[in-house]
Amino acid sequence: MDASSCARDAAHLAGRVLGALRGGSDADLADFLDSCADPAAGLGAVRLVGADVFLPHLVLNRPLDARDVDVVVASFEFLSSVTAPVTTEQRVLAWHDWSTARLLAGLTGDVPAATPEDPTAVLGPAEDWQRWSVAVAQLSSLAHPGATGPVVDVVAAQPLALCRGVVRTVLRRDFATASRLTRWLCLLHAAGVRLPVDPVLLLGHIEPRVGAEPRRLLDLAVARHLVGAA
Amino acid sequence: MAAHTGIRPVVAPADIAQLGRLVAEPEPALADPPLPEPNAAGILLLLLSPPTPKEPRK
Structure with missing residues:
Protein backbone atom coordinates (compact mmCIF):
# COMPACT_ATOMS: atom_id res chain seq x y z
CA MET A 1 0.00 0.00 0.00
CA ASP A 2 1.44 3.33 -1.07
CA ALA A 3 1.20 5.86 1.78
CA SER A 4 0.91 8.93 -0.43
CA SER A 5 -1.86 7.32 -2.53
CA CYS A 6 -3.66 6.31 0.65
CA ALA A 7 -3.43 9.85 2.08
CA ARG A 8 -4.60 11.34 -1.22
CA ASP A 9 -7.54 8.93 -1.42
CA ALA A 10 -8.40 9.67 2.22
CA ALA A 11 -8.54 13.37 1.41
CA HIS A 12 -10.82 12.58 -1.54
CA LEU A 13 -13.07 10.43 0.65
CA ALA A 14 -13.18 13.07 3.39
CA GLY A 15 -14.21 15.58 0.74
CA ARG A 16 -17.09 13.32 -0.29
CA VAL A 17 -18.20 12.95 3.34
CA LEU A 18 -17.95 16.71 3.78
CA GLY A 19 -20.07 17.21 0.66
CA ALA A 20 -22.71 14.86 2.06
CA LEU A 21 -22.71 16.74 5.39
CA ARG A 22 -23.25 20.00 3.52
CA GLY A 23 -26.38 18.60 1.90
CA GLY A 24 -24.84 17.13 -1.24
CA SER A 25 -25.08 13.59 -2.50
CA ASP A 26 -24.09 10.61 -0.34
CA ALA A 27 -20.41 9.81 0.18
CA ASP A 28 -21.10 6.46 -1.55
CA LEU A 29 -18.11 4.40 -0.39
CA ALA A 30 -18.52 1.80 -3.12
CA ASP A 31 -18.43 4.46 -5.82
CA PHE A 32 -15.43 6.06 -4.09
CA LEU A 33 -13.58 2.75 -4.11
CA ASP A 34 -14.36 2.20 -7.78
CA SER A 35 -12.87 5.62 -8.51
CA CYS A 36 -9.54 4.77 -6.84
CA ALA A 37 -6.67 3.92 -9.16
CA ASP A 38 -5.24 1.59 -6.50
CA PRO A 39 -8.01 -0.30 -4.64
CA ALA A 40 -5.57 -1.23 -1.87
CA ALA A 41 -4.88 2.44 -1.20
CA GLY A 42 -8.63 3.10 -1.40
CA LEU A 43 -9.35 0.50 1.29
CA GLY A 44 -6.54 1.98 3.38
CA ALA A 45 -8.18 5.39 2.93
CA VAL A 46 -11.47 4.03 4.26
CA ARG A 47 -9.64 2.82 7.36
CA LEU A 48 -7.80 6.14 7.65
CA VAL A 49 -10.96 8.27 7.51
CA GLY A 50 -12.41 5.69 9.90
CA ALA A 51 -15.56 6.46 11.84
CA ASP A 52 -15.96 9.75 9.97
CA VAL A 53 -17.35 7.85 6.96
CA PHE A 54 -20.51 7.38 9.06
CA LEU A 55 -20.97 11.07 9.89
CA PRO A 56 -23.78 11.63 7.32
CA HIS A 57 -25.64 8.75 8.93
CA LEU A 58 -25.03 10.04 12.46
CA VAL A 59 -25.68 13.72 11.80
CA LEU A 60 -28.28 13.63 9.02
CA ASN A 61 -29.77 10.20 9.73
CA ARG A 62 -29.06 9.12 6.18
CA PRO A 63 -29.68 5.40 5.62
CA LEU A 64 -26.61 3.17 5.49
CA ASP A 65 -26.33 1.36 2.18
CA ALA A 66 -25.39 -2.33 2.32
CA ARG A 67 -22.65 -1.66 -0.25
CA ASP A 68 -21.10 0.93 2.09
CA VAL A 69 -21.09 -1.67 4.86
CA ASP A 70 -19.36 -4.11 2.51
CA VAL A 71 -16.62 -1.58 1.76
CA VAL A 72 -15.90 -0.92 5.46
CA VAL A 73 -15.89 -4.65 6.20
CA ALA A 74 -13.57 -5.22 3.22
CA SER A 75 -11.19 -2.55 4.57
CA PHE A 76 -10.92 -4.49 7.84
CA GLU A 77 -10.42 -7.77 5.98
CA PHE A 78 -7.74 -6.27 3.77
CA LEU A 79 -5.77 -4.76 6.65
CA SER A 80 -6.44 -6.65 9.83
CA SER A 81 -6.93 -4.83 13.13
CA VAL A 82 -4.18 -4.64 15.71
CA THR A 83 -5.25 -7.03 18.47
CA ALA A 84 -2.27 -6.66 20.80
CA PRO A 85 -0.90 -3.13 20.34
CA VAL A 86 2.64 -2.51 21.54
CA THR A 87 3.75 0.81 20.08
CA THR A 88 1.98 4.17 20.46
CA GLU A 89 1.00 4.14 16.79
CA GLN A 90 -0.54 0.70 17.18
CA ARG A 91 -2.47 1.85 20.24
CA VAL A 92 -3.82 4.88 18.38
CA LEU A 93 -4.78 2.66 15.44
CA ALA A 94 -6.53 0.18 17.78
CA TRP A 95 -8.75 2.92 19.27
CA HIS A 96 -9.32 4.51 15.85
CA ASP A 97 -10.46 1.13 14.47
CA TRP A 98 -12.54 0.44 17.56
CA SER A 99 -14.50 3.63 16.96
CA THR A 100 -15.12 2.68 13.32
CA ALA A 101 -16.18 -0.87 14.19
CA ARG A 102 -18.37 0.32 17.06
CA LEU A 103 -20.25 2.81 14.90
CA LEU A 104 -20.65 0.21 12.16
CA ALA A 105 -22.05 -2.26 14.70
CA GLY A 106 -24.39 0.42 16.04
CA LEU A 107 -25.72 1.21 12.58
CA THR A 108 -26.07 -2.40 11.45
CA GLY A 109 -27.13 -3.93 14.78
CA ASP A 110 -24.14 -6.26 14.92
CA VAL A 111 -22.16 -7.26 17.98
CA PRO A 112 -19.98 -4.35 19.21
CA ALA A 113 -16.22 -4.64 18.81
CA ALA A 114 -14.05 -5.53 21.79
CA THR A 115 -12.77 -2.47 23.63
CA PRO A 116 -8.99 -1.95 23.54
CA GLU A 117 -6.89 -1.62 26.65
CA MET B 1 -18.24 -2.13 -6.09
CA ALA B 2 -16.32 -3.97 -8.72
CA ALA B 3 -12.92 -2.56 -7.92
CA HIS B 4 -12.18 -4.31 -4.64
CA THR B 5 -13.77 -7.66 -5.30
CA GLY B 6 -10.46 -9.05 -6.48
CA ILE B 7 -8.58 -8.00 -3.35
CA ARG B 8 -7.84 -10.89 -1.06
CA PRO B 9 -7.35 -10.43 2.66
CA VAL B 10 -3.69 -10.12 3.47
CA VAL B 11 -1.68 -9.84 6.61
CA ALA B 12 0.97 -7.32 5.74
CA PRO B 13 2.71 -5.95 8.83
CA ALA B 14 4.38 -3.25 6.75
CA ASP B 15 1.02 -2.04 5.40
CA ILE B 16 -0.55 -2.05 8.86
CA ALA B 17 2.45 -0.13 10.20
CA GLN B 18 2.01 2.33 7.31
CA LEU B 19 -1.64 2.78 8.21
CA GLY B 20 -0.70 3.27 11.86
CA ARG B 21 1.71 6.06 10.91
CA LEU B 22 -0.99 7.78 8.83
CA VAL B 23 -3.62 7.50 11.57
CA ALA B 24 -1.25 8.58 14.37
CA GLU B 25 -0.16 11.65 12.47
CA PRO B 26 2.20 13.59 14.78
CA GLU B 27 2.14 17.31 15.17
CA PRO B 28 4.67 19.12 12.99
CA ALA B 29 8.03 19.51 14.71
CA LEU B 30 8.22 23.12 13.66
CA ALA B 31 4.93 24.88 13.11
CA ASP B 32 4.63 28.44 11.95
CA PRO B 33 5.01 30.43 15.16
CA PRO B 34 4.75 34.19 15.06
CA LEU B 35 8.22 35.64 15.57
CA PRO B 36 8.93 38.79 17.54
CA GLU B 37 9.56 41.71 15.22
CA PRO B 38 10.97 44.61 17.24
CA ASN B 39 10.69 47.83 15.34
CA ALA B 40 14.42 48.45 15.50
CA ALA B 41 14.42 51.04 12.74
CA GLY B 42 11.75 53.04 14.54
CA ILE B 43 13.70 53.04 17.82
CA LEU B 44 16.88 54.12 15.99
CA LEU B 45 15.07 57.03 14.34
CA LEU B 46 13.68 58.04 17.73
CA LEU B 47 17.17 58.04 19.28
CA LEU B 48 18.78 59.93 16.42
CA SER B 49 16.02 62.48 16.00
CA PRO B 50 16.86 66.08 17.00
CA PRO B 51 15.64 67.26 20.38
CA THR B 52 12.45 69.20 20.77
CA PRO B 53 13.09 72.86 19.84
CA LYS B 54 13.12 75.28 22.77
CA GLU B 55 12.07 78.85 22.94
CA PRO B 56 15.11 81.17 22.34
CA ARG B 57 16.23 83.05 25.45
CA LYS B 58 15.52 86.71 25.40
Whole structure:
Protein backbone atom coordinates (compact mmCIF):
# COMPACT_ATOMS: atom_id res chain seq x y z
CA MET A 1 0.00 0.00 0.00
CA ASP A 2 1.44 3.33 -1.07
CA ALA A 3 1.20 5.86 1.78
CA SER A 4 0.91 8.93 -0.43
CA SER A 5 -1.86 7.32 -2.53
CA CYS A 6 -3.66 6.31 0.65
CA ALA A 7 -3.43 9.85 2.08
CA ARG A 8 -4.60 11.34 -1.22
CA ASP A 9 -7.54 8.93 -1.42
CA ALA A 10 -8.40 9.67 2.22
CA ALA A 11 -8.54 13.37 1.41
CA HIS A 12 -10.82 12.58 -1.54
CA LEU A 13 -13.07 10.43 0.65
CA ALA A 14 -13.18 13.07 3.39
CA GLY A 15 -14.21 15.58 0.74
CA ARG A 16 -17.09 13.32 -0.29
CA VAL A 17 -18.20 12.95 3.34
CA LEU A 18 -17.95 16.71 3.78
CA GLY A 19 -20.07 17.21 0.66
CA ALA A 20 -22.71 14.86 2.06
CA LEU A 21 -22.71 16.74 5.39
CA ARG A 22 -23.25 20.00 3.52
CA GLY A 23 -26.38 18.60 1.90
CA GLY A 24 -24.84 17.13 -1.24
CA SER A 25 -25.08 13.59 -2.50
CA ASP A 26 -24.09 10.61 -0.34
CA ALA A 27 -20.41 9.81 0.18
CA ASP A 28 -21.10 6.46 -1.55
CA LEU A 29 -18.11 4.40 -0.39
CA ALA A 30 -18.52 1.80 -3.12
CA ASP A 31 -18.43 4.46 -5.82
CA PHE A 32 -15.43 6.06 -4.09
CA LEU A 33 -13.58 2.75 -4.11
CA ASP A 34 -14.36 2.20 -7.78
CA SER A 35 -12.87 5.62 -8.51
CA CYS A 36 -9.54 4.77 -6.84
CA ALA A 37 -6.67 3.92 -9.16
CA ASP A 38 -5.24 1.59 -6.50
CA PRO A 39 -8.01 -0.30 -4.64
CA ALA A 40 -5.57 -1.23 -1.87
CA ALA A 41 -4.88 2.44 -1.20
CA GLY A 42 -8.63 3.10 -1.40
CA LEU A 43 -9.35 0.50 1.29
CA GLY A 44 -6.54 1.98 3.38
CA ALA A 45 -8.18 5.39 2.93
CA VAL A 46 -11.47 4.03 4.26
CA ARG A 47 -9.64 2.82 7.36
CA LEU A 48 -7.80 6.14 7.65
CA VAL A 49 -10.96 8.27 7.51
CA GLY A 50 -12.41 5.69 9.90
CA ALA A 51 -15.56 6.46 11.84
CA ASP A 52 -15.96 9.75 9.97
CA VAL A 53 -17.35 7.85 6.96
CA PHE A 54 -20.51 7.38 9.06
CA LEU A 55 -20.97 11.07 9.89
CA PRO A 56 -23.78 11.63 7.32
CA HIS A 57 -25.64 8.75 8.93
CA LEU A 58 -25.03 10.04 12.46
CA VAL A 59 -25.68 13.72 11.80
CA LEU A 60 -28.28 13.63 9.02
CA ASN A 61 -29.77 10.20 9.73
CA ARG A 62 -29.06 9.12 6.18
CA PRO A 63 -29.68 5.40 5.62
CA LEU A 64 -26.61 3.17 5.49
CA ASP A 65 -26.33 1.36 2.18
CA ALA A 66 -25.39 -2.33 2.32
CA ARG A 67 -22.65 -1.66 -0.25
CA ASP A 68 -21.10 0.93 2.09
CA VAL A 69 -21.09 -1.67 4.86
CA ASP A 70 -19.36 -4.11 2.51
CA VAL A 71 -16.62 -1.58 1.76
CA VAL A 72 -15.90 -0.92 5.46
CA VAL A 73 -15.89 -4.65 6.20
CA ALA A 74 -13.57 -5.22 3.22
CA SER A 75 -11.19 -2.55 4.57
CA PHE A 76 -10.92 -4.49 7.84
CA GLU A 77 -10.42 -7.77 5.98
CA PHE A 78 -7.74 -6.27 3.77
CA LEU A 79 -5.77 -4.76 6.65
CA SER A 80 -6.44 -6.65 9.83
CA SER A 81 -6.93 -4.83 13.13
CA VAL A 82 -4.18 -4.64 15.71
CA THR A 83 -5.25 -7.03 18.47
CA ALA A 84 -2.27 -6.66 20.80
CA PRO A 85 -0.90 -3.13 20.34
CA VAL A 86 2.64 -2.51 21.54
CA THR A 87 3.75 0.81 20.08
CA THR A 88 1.98 4.17 20.46
CA GLU A 89 1.00 4.14 16.79
CA GLN A 90 -0.54 0.70 17.18
CA ARG A 91 -2.47 1.85 20.24
CA VAL A 92 -3.82 4.88 18.38
CA LEU A 93 -4.78 2.66 15.44
CA ALA A 94 -6.53 0.18 17.78
CA TRP A 95 -8.75 2.92 19.27
CA HIS A 96 -9.32 4.51 15.85
CA ASP A 97 -10.46 1.13 14.47
CA TRP A 98 -12.54 0.44 17.56
CA SER A 99 -14.50 3.63 16.96
CA THR A 100 -15.12 2.68 13.32
CA ALA A 101 -16.18 -0.87 14.19
CA ARG A 102 -18.37 0.32 17.06
CA LEU A 103 -20.25 2.81 14.90
CA LEU A 104 -20.65 0.21 12.16
CA ALA A 105 -22.05 -2.26 14.70
CA GLY A 106 -24.39 0.42 16.04
CA LEU A 107 -25.72 1.21 12.58
CA THR A 108 -26.07 -2.40 11.45
CA GLY A 109 -27.13 -3.93 14.78
CA ASP A 110 -24.14 -6.26 14.92
CA VAL A 111 -22.16 -7.26 17.98
CA PRO A 112 -19.98 -4.35 19.21
CA ALA A 113 -16.22 -4.64 18.81
CA ALA A 114 -14.05 -5.53 21.79
CA THR A 115 -12.77 -2.47 23.63
CA PRO A 116 -8.99 -1.95 23.54
CA GLU A 117 -6.89 -1.62 26.65
CA ASP A 118 -6.98 1.24 29.15
CA PRO A 119 -6.95 4.58 27.24
CA THR A 120 -4.34 6.03 29.58
CA ALA A 121 -1.87 3.65 27.88
CA VAL A 122 -2.21 5.67 24.68
CA LEU A 123 -2.91 9.12 26.13
CA GLY A 124 -0.40 9.12 28.98
CA PRO A 125 -0.75 11.30 32.08
CA ALA A 126 -2.74 14.52 31.62
CA GLU A 127 -0.13 16.37 33.71
CA ASP A 128 2.11 16.10 30.66
CA TRP A 129 -0.60 18.00 28.77
CA GLN A 130 1.53 18.87 25.72
CA ARG A 131 2.10 15.22 24.83
CA TRP A 132 -1.34 14.20 26.13
CA SER A 133 -3.14 16.72 23.91
CA VAL A 134 -1.25 15.55 20.81
CA ALA A 135 -2.41 11.98 21.52
CA VAL A 136 -5.96 13.28 21.98
CA ALA A 137 -5.70 15.02 18.61
CA GLN A 138 -4.63 11.74 16.98
CA LEU A 139 -7.87 10.20 18.25
CA SER A 140 -10.10 12.98 16.89
CA SER A 141 -12.30 10.53 14.96
CA LEU A 142 -13.59 9.32 18.34
CA ALA A 143 -15.08 12.78 18.99
CA HIS A 144 -18.26 12.52 16.97
CA PRO A 145 -21.84 13.53 17.85
CA GLY A 146 -23.16 11.21 20.55
CA ALA A 147 -19.71 9.76 21.24
CA THR A 148 -19.23 7.78 24.43
CA GLY A 149 -16.63 5.34 25.68
CA PRO A 150 -13.46 5.15 27.77
CA VAL A 151 -11.46 7.70 25.73
CA VAL A 152 -14.32 10.22 25.82
CA ASP A 153 -14.58 9.76 29.59
CA VAL A 154 -10.85 10.33 30.10
CA VAL A 155 -10.77 13.44 27.88
CA ALA A 156 -13.95 14.87 29.45
CA ALA A 157 -12.30 14.55 32.88
CA GLN A 158 -9.39 16.78 31.77
CA PRO A 159 -10.90 19.98 30.27
CA LEU A 160 -8.00 22.14 31.47
CA ALA A 161 -5.36 19.92 29.81
CA LEU A 162 -7.41 19.92 26.61
CA CYS A 163 -7.76 23.72 26.60
CA ARG A 164 -4.06 24.18 27.31
CA GLY A 165 -3.30 21.85 24.42
CA VAL A 166 -5.54 23.63 21.94
CA VAL A 167 -4.27 27.08 22.93
CA ARG A 168 -0.71 25.81 22.50
CA THR A 169 -1.48 24.61 18.96
CA VAL A 170 -3.03 27.97 18.08
CA LEU A 171 0.03 29.80 19.43
CA ARG A 172 2.25 27.47 17.35
CA ARG A 173 -0.02 28.24 14.39
CA ASP A 174 -0.44 24.47 13.95
CA PHE A 175 -4.03 24.74 12.80
CA ALA A 176 -4.22 21.12 11.61
CA THR A 177 -3.72 19.84 15.16
CA ALA A 178 -5.84 22.70 16.49
CA SER A 179 -8.78 21.63 14.31
CA ARG A 180 -8.58 18.07 15.64
CA LEU A 181 -8.48 19.28 19.25
CA THR A 182 -11.30 21.77 18.64
CA ARG A 183 -13.47 18.80 17.75
CA TRP A 184 -12.90 17.39 21.22
CA LEU A 185 -13.45 20.77 22.81
CA CYS A 186 -16.81 21.12 21.05
CA LEU A 187 -17.79 17.59 22.08
CA LEU A 188 -17.16 18.50 25.71
CA HIS A 189 -19.04 21.77 25.25
CA ALA A 190 -22.01 19.85 23.81
CA ALA A 191 -21.89 17.54 26.83
CA GLY A 192 -22.16 20.54 29.17
CA VAL A 193 -18.55 20.45 30.45
CA ARG A 194 -17.44 23.91 31.63
CA LEU A 195 -14.44 25.09 29.61
CA PRO A 196 -12.08 28.02 30.13
CA VAL A 197 -11.96 28.56 26.33
CA ASP A 198 -14.96 29.65 24.26
CA PRO A 199 -15.31 27.00 21.52
CA VAL A 200 -17.27 29.33 19.22
CA LEU A 201 -14.53 31.98 19.29
CA LEU A 202 -11.92 29.26 18.81
CA LEU A 203 -13.74 27.88 15.77
CA GLY A 204 -14.03 31.36 14.29
CA HIS A 205 -10.27 31.80 14.72
CA ILE A 206 -9.24 28.45 13.24
CA GLU A 207 -11.70 28.11 10.33
CA PRO A 208 -10.14 30.79 8.09
CA ARG A 209 -6.62 29.55 8.86
CA VAL A 210 -6.84 25.77 8.56
CA GLY A 211 -6.40 25.60 4.79
CA ALA A 212 -8.19 23.32 2.36
CA GLU A 213 -7.26 19.84 3.59
CA PRO A 214 -10.63 17.98 3.53
CA ARG A 215 -9.94 15.85 6.62
CA ARG A 216 -9.29 18.96 8.69
CA LEU A 217 -12.32 20.71 7.20
CA LEU A 218 -14.30 17.63 8.21
CA ASP A 219 -12.99 18.03 11.79
CA LEU A 220 -14.22 21.62 11.83
CA ALA A 221 -17.57 20.68 10.28
CA VAL A 222 -18.08 18.17 13.10
CA ALA A 223 -17.02 20.78 15.64
CA ARG A 224 -19.43 23.32 14.17
CA HIS A 225 -22.24 20.77 14.29
CA LEU A 226 -21.46 19.93 17.92
CA VAL A 227 -21.49 23.61 18.88
CA GLY A 228 -24.76 24.15 17.02
CA ALA A 229 -26.33 21.19 18.77
CA ALA A 230 -25.21 22.35 22.23
CA MET B 1 -18.24 -2.13 -6.09
CA ALA B 2 -16.32 -3.97 -8.72
CA ALA B 3 -12.92 -2.56 -7.92
CA HIS B 4 -12.18 -4.31 -4.64
CA THR B 5 -13.77 -7.66 -5.30
CA GLY B 6 -10.46 -9.05 -6.48
CA ILE B 7 -8.58 -8.00 -3.35
CA ARG B 8 -7.84 -10.89 -1.06
CA PRO B 9 -7.35 -10.43 2.66
CA VAL B 10 -3.69 -10.12 3.47
CA VAL B 11 -1.68 -9.84 6.61
CA ALA B 12 0.97 -7.32 5.74
CA PRO B 13 2.71 -5.95 8.83
CA ALA B 14 4.38 -3.25 6.75
CA ASP B 15 1.02 -2.04 5.40
CA ILE B 16 -0.55 -2.05 8.86
CA ALA B 17 2.45 -0.13 10.20
CA GLN B 18 2.01 2.33 7.31
CA LEU B 19 -1.64 2.78 8.21
CA GLY B 20 -0.70 3.27 11.86
CA ARG B 21 1.71 6.06 10.91
CA LEU B 22 -0.99 7.78 8.83
CA VAL B 23 -3.62 7.50 11.57
CA ALA B 24 -1.25 8.58 14.37
CA GLU B 25 -0.16 11.65 12.47
CA PRO B 26 2.20 13.59 14.78
CA GLU B 27 2.14 17.31 15.17
CA PRO B 28 4.67 19.12 12.99
CA ALA B 29 8.03 19.51 14.71
CA LEU B 30 8.22 23.12 13.66
CA ALA B 31 4.93 24.88 13.11
CA ASP B 32 4.63 28.44 11.95
CA PRO B 33 5.01 30.43 15.16
CA PRO B 34 4.75 34.19 15.06
CA LEU B 35 8.22 35.64 15.57
CA PRO B 36 8.93 38.79 17.54
CA GLU B 37 9.56 41.71 15.22
CA PRO B 38 10.97 44.61 17.24
CA ASN B 39 10.69 47.83 15.34
CA ALA B 40 14.42 48.45 15.50
CA ALA B 41 14.42 51.04 12.74
CA GLY B 42 11.75 53.04 14.54
CA ILE B 43 13.70 53.04 17.82
CA LEU B 44 16.88 54.12 15.99
CA LEU B 45 15.07 57.03 14.34
CA LEU B 46 13.68 58.04 17.73
CA LEU B 47 17.17 58.04 19.28
CA LEU B 48 18.78 59.93 16.42
CA SER B 49 16.02 62.48 16.00
CA PRO B 50 16.86 66.08 17.00
CA PRO B 51 15.64 67.26 20.38
CA THR B 52 12.45 69.20 20.77
CA PRO B 53 13.09 72.86 19.84
CA LYS B 54 13.12 75.28 22.77
CA GLU B 55 12.07 78.85 22.94
CA PRO B 56 15.11 81.17 22.34
CA ARG B 57 16.23 83.05 25.45
CA LYS B 58 15.52 86.71 25.40
